[in-house]
Amino acid sequence: xxxxxxxxxxxxxxxxxxxxxxxxxxxxxxxxxxxxxxxxxxxxxxxxxxxxxxxxxxxxxxxxxxxxxxxxxxxxxxxxxxxxxxxxxxxxxxxxxxxxxxxxxxxxxxxxxxxxxxxxxxxxxxxxxxxxxxxxxxxxxxxxxxxxxxxxxxxxxxxxxxxxxxxxxxxxxxxxxxxxxxx
Amino acid sequence: xxxxxxxxxxxxxxxxxxxxxxxxxxxxxxxxxxxxxxxxxxxxxxxxxxxxxxxxxxxxxxxxxxxxxxxxxxxxxxxxxxxxxxxxxxxxxxxxxxxxxxxxxxxxxxxxxxxxxxxxxxxxxxxxxxxxxxxxxxxxxxxxxxxxxxxxxxxxxxxxxxxxxxxxxxxxxxxxxxxxxxxxxxxxxxxxxxxxxxxxxxxxxxxxxxxxxxxxxxxxxxxxxxxxxxxxxxxxxxxxxxxxxxxxxxxxxxxxxxxxxxxxxxxxxxxxxxxxxxxxxxxxxxxxxxxxxxxxxxxxxxxxxxxxxxxxxxxxxxxxxxxxxxxxxxxxxxxxxxxxxxxxxxxxxxxxxxxxxxxxxxxxxxxxxxxxxxxxxxxxxxxxxxxxxxxxxxxxxxxxxxxxxxxxxxxxxxxxxxxxxxxxxxxxxxxx
Numbered sequence: 345x346x347x348x349x350x351x352x353x354x355x356x357x358x359x360x361x362x363x364x365x366x367x368x369x370x371x372x373x374x375x376x377x378x379x380x381x382x383x384x385x386x387x388x389x390x391x392x393x394x395x396x397x398x399x400x401x402x403x404x405x406x407x408x409x410x411x412x413x414x415x416x417x418x419x420x421x422x423x424x425x426x427x428x429x430x431x432x433x434x435x436x437x438x439x440x441x442x443x444x445x446x447x448x449x450x451x452x453x454x455x456x457x458x459x460x461x462x463x464x465x466x467x468x469x470x471x472x473x474x475x476x477x478x479x480x481x482x483x484x485x486x487x488x489x490x491x492x493x494x495x496x497x498x499x500x501x502x503x504x505x506x507x508x509x510x511x512x513x514x515x516x517x518x519x520x521x522x523x524x525x526x527x
Numbered sequence: 528x529x530x531x532x533x534x535x536x537x538x539x540x541x542x543x544x545x546x547x548x549x550x551x552x553x554x555x556x557x558x559x560x561x562x563x564x565x566x567x568x569x570x571x572x573x574x575x576x577x578x579x580x581x582x583x584x585x586x587x588x589x590x591x592x593x594x595x596x597x598x599x600x601x602x603x604x605x606x607x608x609x610x611x612x613x614x615x616x617x618x619x620x621x622x623x624x625x626x627x628x629x630x631x632x633x634x635x636x637x638x639x640x641x642x643x644x645x646x647x648x649x650x651x652x653x654x655x656x657x658x659x660x661x662x663x664x665x666x667x668x669x670x671x672x673x674x675x676x677x678x679x680x681x682x683x684x685x686x687x688x689x690x691x692x693x694x695x696x697x698x699x700x701x702x703x704x705x706x707x708x709x710x711x712x713x714x715x716x717x718x719x720x721x722x723x724x725x726x727x728x729x730x731x732x733x734x735x736x737x738x739x740x741x742x743x744x745x746x747x748x749x750x751x752x753x754x755x756x757x758x759x760x761x762x763x764x765x766x767x768x769x770x771x772x773x774x775x776x777x778x779x780x781x782x783x784x785x786x787x788x789x790x791x792x793x794x795x796x797x798x799x800x801x802x803x804x805x806x807x808x809x810x811x812x813x814x815x816x817x818x819x820x821x822x823x824x825x826x827x828x829x830x831x832x833x834x835x836x837x838x839x840x841x842x843x844x845x846x847x848x849x850x851x852x853x854x855x856x857x858x859x860x861x862x863x864x865x866x867x868x869x870x871x872x873x874x875x876x877x878x879x880x881x882x883x884x885x886x887x888x889x890x891x892x893x894x895x896x897x898x899x900x901x902x903x904x905x906x907x908x909x910x911x912x913x914x915x916x917x918x919x920x921x922x923x924x925x926x927x928x929x930x931x932x933x934x935x936x937x938x939x940x941x942x943x944x945x946x947x948x949x950x951x952x953x954x955x956x957x958x959x
Contacts (some may be wrong), residue, residue, distance in 0.1 A: 369705055387805035388798055394591060396773040402768060420583050426591060427582060427816060430809030440546035443862055462545040469553045469628025476568070477575035505575060 376436050376518060383433035383511075390426040393421060417493030421501050428508035435466060435515040456523060463520035470513035478506035530830035537821075547867045552578075552817035554823040562828055573827075574820055581819015582812060585771070586699055591808035593683050596759075596781055597639025597940065598804040602792055603785035605752035606648040609634055611654065612749035615740045622722035624660055624731055625670045628653040628702030629721065632674035632715045636681035637756030638777065646675035646913040654918045661733035661927035662725065664918035669903075669928035670721050673936070676902045677717070679865050680710035680895055683759060683770065686865045690891045693822075693873040697887045699770045700763055705888045705899035705950045707894055709896060712939045712949065720931040751784045764957065777893040811866055816871035825874055835878040845883050849944065852876070853897055860901015864909050868898050889943075892950040896940045905929060 397415050434440055438459075447458045481502040483489075489498035540550035556574050561652045562653050563570030575604045600606075613627040632649045639645055650671045657667040681684040682703030725731050759777050762768045768776060783791035792800070825831055838848060859868055872894070880890045903911045911929065915922050943949050 384802050387809070388801040391591060391595065391801040391805040391808075394588070395595065395775055395778050398588070398592065398771060399779055402772045402776060416585055419588055420585065423588055423591065423812065424579070424582050424816075426805055427809045429810035430806045431813045434806050434810050434813075437806075439806075440548065441814055441864060441867060442544050442546045443541055445862065446542050458544050461543060462549075465545050465553055466549045467541065469549050469556070471572070472556060473552075473575060473578065476571055477578070479568070480572065480575050505578070514542060 358526040373494065376515075378514075380433050380436055380520075383429050383436075387426065387430040387433065390422050392434060394422050394426065394445050397422070414493045417491060425504060425508065428505070428512065432508065432512045432515045433514050436519060438463075438519055440466075456526065460520055463523055466516035467513050467520060470509045474506045474513060476510035477502070477509060481506055529558050529828055532561065533824060533828070533830065547863070548817035548871050549816040551814075551821040551871070555817075555820040558824045558828060559820075562824075573823060575629055577819045577823040581822070582816040583750075584692055586688060587775050587812065587815065589683075589688050589699070589769075589771040590685055590811055591805065592771060592778060593685060593688075594644075594808045594811070595801070595804040596774055596777045597644045598800050599778060599781035599792070600635070600638050600755070601644060601648045602753070602796065602800060603752075603781060604789050604791040605638075605749075605755075605784070606631060606635060606652050608745070608749045608789075609752050610652050611740050612745040612753075615742045615745040618739055619660065619731075619737055621729075621735070622725035624653070624657050624662065625667075625725060626718050627720035628657070628667070629669050629674040629714055629717050632671070633677060633681060633711070634752070634756065635895055636675075636678035636710070637683075637760065638752075638781075639678070641643060643675070643909055643913050645678045646671060646728075646910045647917070649675060650914040650917040654914065657731065659734060660731045662730045664920050665924040666724070666730060666928050667930060668914040668918040669919060669925040670717070671917075672713070672903045672908065672914040672925070673717055673912070673929065674804070676899045676910045676936075677710055677713045679899055679902075680713060680892070681704045682706050682710075683774065684895070685811065686869055686895055686898065687891065688770065689866055689869045690873060690894070690919050692815075693869065694877060694887050694891060696787060697891050698959060701888050701954040702891055703760070703763070703770070704954035704957050704959055705892050706895065707953050708845055708949050709892055709939060712942070713896070716935040716939050717932055720935050724928065730818075751788055755780060755784075756889065756899075758940050783905075788882075798849065801918050814841060814867055814870060821871070822874045831875060831878055834875065835882065839882050848879065848883075852909040853940070856894065856897035857901045857904065860898045861904045861906070861908060863901075865895070865898040865902065868901075869894065886947060887949060888954060889947045889950050893940070893943060896936070900933065900936050901941065903929060904933060 397419055401415055431440075441463065447462070448455060481499050483498040484497070484502045490496065491501060492500050536554040536557060537550055540554060541547060543742065545553075552574070556571060559573060560569040560571055609631045610627060614624075617623045617627055617630075617905070626734050628649060632645055635645045635648060639648075650668070653671055654664065654667045657670075658664055684706060687702035687706060688699055689844075691697045691702045727796070755777060758780060759773045762776060763770060763773045767773075782792070786794075841848070843851065855869065856872070863871075876890075876894070877887070880887060902909050905911060905926055908922070911922060911925060915925065
């Protein structure tokens, strides 16, 4: 079953007892060598920036009747960064959407094998993505492409896909190693 | 041939518990490489290009914002106050608490965009309260699980945003408007068996004479929450904001309510709220991006055309195929969350819908109702799983109750199939 939800720790006293149950949902942040706070802080910054930029856009259009459409380019870039950075933390915490029904059944050996297999596949996919997108970024740099909205060099944006894909790949590798060790 | 490899690989990887996004991206990459054996880099440069193309769409920005809204309102204690207000209106008579749970889930559905989050917020308050009144936990969990599944029908809904990005001609406001009437119908249809069952089995009699909370005070406290859906939907309708902007306005409104009015959210909580909602958004967005690669390989390998031709010439007729689709999607909905289902199936199903000239907005609503049904159908129901964990029961215990609720929602599904106007009247009269 997919585990899309990261249930809230509620601060409302009346429900806290039931809400504590929710912490069962997530794999604890255990055993990562590189602290997950790196991704967490970047996630928080990206989310806050996204909200503020969009809100500023609404306000400015309201008071001045002019919009700055170029923020769209930055917002979309921020969203892509958010997806990759927070996705990297999610890879380490092993909470990406997946069908757990069959993978959580059977002997512990089978479960461990499937967990390792899943982590390895995520690793392979993002290594591939890092290499291929690195090639795209190199092309952007070589041919001096500029972005359609603001006109800054395109590689300022495209550079991040290979870098952050490698981060996800490394997190998946870390998960693979942790799953392998776990008896 | 390559098409078979693509689908087989994808299904095997998915069932083996590989994350859905990775299963899509990986099998698509393999298929692309197999199809372009002679091309430079095996044509694989299309992989990052489509990763960008899948993600770089402005309407998708609404997703992190609506996830953030849900997370803020979850913590603000709005759910508790809405419940108090609903009890003040409806009382504690036989069968009334389930109605309260369903109404509050519908209202919260009008604020947040994700079902499991609503199940957690409503379940956290209602399952305890219903337990004190003498409803068996299995019954409460079934009601909450089913009620929160309506969430993806009631705007704002993340599933609708994804569908409208995939289906040209079905804009986000049109989808939001189209979900409104069916969503409310599903809510009412759930109330019928809920009340009937509680009367029949004489549940919930323990606190019947406890008295109602004071009406005006609970209305005043709940009003902040009651205004939020009006702000979000009305603001979009009035043309004040795009969906993304409506979401961000709701974010700041929710922060104001949580931090200044209810004082349930402190500055320190902001980090956790932003982190959690950022992570949940990223989980959704990564699947969207990787599904972009999957859709590209489906389109360029010429896999969809033969499938469409085979299906429409199978001699089943329009309604036969619709019936098959219902069975297929409800089954898949038991295993998968709504967003993944939309991403996998929309590219395959759209040509069929176009062949029969089905209205794409109507079709999107149908798909969404089917997915909603799947999300509380045991044994693999996402929303029911959340509410069962809160109630600390196993999902098997809920079956005898859930079946009634399933039947009720299926009736609405049939109604929307027979009378497409139920979905299409509102968007048309609003001029979308």
